[in-house]
Amino acid sequence: MKGAVLYGPRDVRYAEREDPTIVEPTDAIIRLPATCICGSDLWPYRGIDPVTQPTPMGHEYVGIVEEVGSAVKKIKPGQFVVGSFFASDNTCAICQAGYQSRCVQAEVMTQIGTQAPRARIPLADGTLVATPDLPSDDLIPSLLATSDVLGTGWFAADAANVQPGSTVAVVGDGAVGLLGVLAAKQMGAERIIAMSRHAPRQQLAREFGATDIVSERGDEGVARIKDLTGGLGAHSVIEAVGTQESMLQAIRATRPGGYVGYVGVSHDVQLPGEELFFAEVHLFGGPAPVRRFLPHLIDLVCHRKINPGKVFDLTLPLDQVAEGYRAMDERRAIKVLLRP
């Protein structure tokens, strides 16, 4: 089969890859009707994370189960399934506590590369959640969004302790930040301040529930959040970028006693201890345990209560994956859906 392979900085190709097969008896093989490009794929694409050998790309997926290993009991061929970017057994003590992204058997799906027509899914019974019926085609983008961007935005809102009636600020207007807005809305936030300077993203943030837009960044952005919150800062702040500037912006925009939920993959962030000490805010984040939220998110999508698939503003055939990366790199697209 052919799929996305990264050869070096800004050199992603639709190239020949090995056909997936059952390796462990706990594996499943799925066929993907759609896959997508993640903001975090841009770190290696831009050469910020080094690429030392041709690397299959992609970690978001939905699909129809084609085949299961001999030890797979719950997942059956023919089911439509969604999984997260970490395969997990969903039975160990860490999984049971709701942190499947740190499962003792966790396998990161970036090593498999799901920007492909078919994929091997490890620990199928723990990793995959089946939809109640075969979904209609128009639901597929939203189901695909639950696999990472929505699950991650949801975890960020959960980690930021979003409560009914609270004020939430969101740092980052990528797909995760925008779906953090949607999550905060679903959790009952009264005021949701999206930080964005791009008109199409501001528009989508408003559709997802943002009540205010702040286009300033850094200290000016923090000052605007303070202005909007009676000088106090937000109760909850979602950080969905992963840089020094965005992390400090998030901490400084949070009121004392408030919460920062950070899900932007951290790159060279150094926290100043003394400032952190006196900020007196809760900091919690990391790779989202999307598996914890999947049953609820799939239910919301299948009942058409939410439409997170709106973050896909460009759809391309998988063989044009290189154009998809360029469009996201140049911020011409929020998120690219690929059709194998």
Ligand SMILES: [Zn+2]
């Ligand atoms: Zn586990």
